[in-house]
Amino acid sequence: MVSLARILRDYRDTGSVNSLLAVWGFVDDYAFLTKAGHVGLVYRVRGSDYECLDSIQRRDIVHRFEAALRLLDESCRIYQYLCKRRIGAVKKRTQLKGKLMGKTAWTKRNKKGGQFMAVKKGKKKFKGVRKEKRAA
Numbered sequence: 001m002v003s004l005a006r007i008l009r010d011y012r013d014t015g016s017v018n019s020l021l022a023v024w025g026f027v028d029d030y031a032f033l034t035k036a037g038h039v040g041l042v043y044r045v046r047g048s049d050y051e052c053l054d055s056i057q058r059r060d061i062v063h064r065f066e067a068a069l070r071l072l073d074e075s076c077r078i079y080q081y082l083c084k085r086r087i088g089a090v091k092k093r094t095q096l097k098g099k100l101m102g103k104t105a106w107t108k109r110n111k112k113g114g115q116f117m118a119v120k121k122g123k124k125k126f127k128g129v130r131k132e133k134r135a136a
Contacts, residue, residue, distance in 0.1 A: 052117055093111055096131065
């Protein structure tokens with residue numbers, strides 16, 4: 001359960017958008033007009049779970065984002081607002097502690113098929129992923 005103090009702290013830490021952008025009104029769900037007469041668009045992009053991606057998959061995501069930005073010309077401005085927070089535990093995945101070349105390692109596993117998804121070397125485990133119970 002999230003405490004009220006946490007919610008209020010997040011609210012206090014965020015600034016108001018109207019201090020940066022004078023919105024006059026919305027045209028529809030994604031377009032708005034400013035008081036200066038400019039048109040703005042709102043995009044929502046969900047992040048990817050980078051812990052489950054290899055370097056090639058991460059590179060592909062970066063290239064797609066770059067290609068999307070290239071569609072805009074020099075008269076466009078991009079403002080990015082990042083709201084990063086954990087939303088509960090990661091479901092359908094577990095992790096177990098083991099050894100890899102004599103050192104501690106955490107292995108993330110798909111709960112449905114039992115496939116190993118990723119290995120994290122060191123003592124820090126995957127965030128938000130449940131630990132597997134040891135077999136008796």
